[in-house]
Amino acid sequence: DAKTTQPNSMESNEEEPVHLPCNHSTISGTDYIHWYRQLPSQGPEYVIHGLTSNVNNRMASLAIAEDRKSSTLILHRATLRDAAVYYCILRVRAPGGSQGNLIFGKGTKLSVKP
Amino acid sequence: DTGVSQDPRHKITKRGQNVTFRCDPISEHNRLYWYRQTLGQGPEFLTYFQNEAQLEKSRLLSDRFSAERPKGSFSTLEIQRTEQGDSAMYLCASSLTTGSDNQPQHFGDGTRLSIL
Numbered sequence: 150d151a152k153t154t155q156p157n158s159m160e161s162n163e164e165e166p167v168h169l170p171c172n173h174s175t176i177s178g179t180d181y182i183h184w185y186r187q188l189p190s191q192g193p194e195y196v197i198h199g200l201t202s203n204v205n206n207r208m209a210s211l212a213i214a215e216d217r218k219s220s221t222l223i224l225h226r227a228t229l230r231d232a233a234v235y236y237c238i239l240r241v242r243a244p245g246g247s248q249g250n251l252i253f254g255k256g257t258k259l260s261v262k263p
Numbered sequence: 264d265t266g267v268s269q270d271p272r273h274k275i276t277k278r279g280q281n282v283t284f285r286c287d288p289i290s291e292h293n294r295l296y297w298y299r300q301t302l303g304q305g306p307e308f309l310t311y312f313q314n315e316a317q318l319e320k321s322r323l324l325s326d327r328f329s330a331e332r333p334k335g336s337f338s339t340l341e342i343q344r345t346e347q348g349d350s351a352m353y354l355c356a357s358s359l360t361t362g363s364d365n366q367p368q369h370f371g372d373g374t375r376l377s378i379l
Contacts, residue, residue: 183367192267192354192370193306236305250296250319251368253305 153237158258161227169222169257171237176217181240183251184211184222186233193236193253196222232261265289267371269355275377276345283341284374288357295338296368297330298354299323306354312338313360342376350378 154172161167184196210223236256268287298306314335332338356368
């Protein structure tokens with residue numbers, strides 16, 4: 150799987166939007182961009198994924214650059230419960246939809262101040 | 264939805280002892296994954312099953328490690344002759360392969376292993 154680069158840490162204020170960047174300059178045309186987060190003392194939790202178009206769900210939005218070499222996870226209004234490590238992961242789109250393990254980096258540790 | 268369940272949540276043992284962890288995936292999920300996570304690092308893949316078949320094993324999975332999923336439901340991960348370096352959080356995840364791409368993996372909260 151191709152490599153992703155994320156800042157080690159970011160800070161945000163409660164109720165403000167948060168933009169978490171991810172660089173993936175070696176992404177291939179078949180790689181999906183996935184985001185997971187891990188709250189303290191819990192297992193990782195799926196957040197969102199996309200291929201080319203921007204995506205929205207109840208948790209977050211994913212903005213993908215036109216050249217797909219970078220993406221941004223957007224939390225529209227940060228809450229204290231959003232304090233977590235956020236992982237940006239590339240997954241290969243295999244024939245037949247087969248997919249295997251996730252390859253995690255160190256992620257971005259997000260702190261939210263009240 | 265009861266989620267992915269792991270047991271025990273914590274395990275403390277002496278070096279050289281054997282330990283076994285259990286994972287109960289979400290009931291209809293046919294894929295089950297094991298990961299290991301050390302402090303300050305992201306999870307690292309160990310192995311995964313599709314139904315009862317073990318399809319891939321990482322180089323991290325030494326011959327002291329063995330995983331089973333005998334009936335395609337729950338899975339066990341056994342570590343024999345534990346070493347200090349085995350101290351970590353062991354995470355289990357499951358997913359449903361339907362033929363469509365990129366189904367998310369659902370993780371349990373892990374078993375934290377401490378080797379004395």
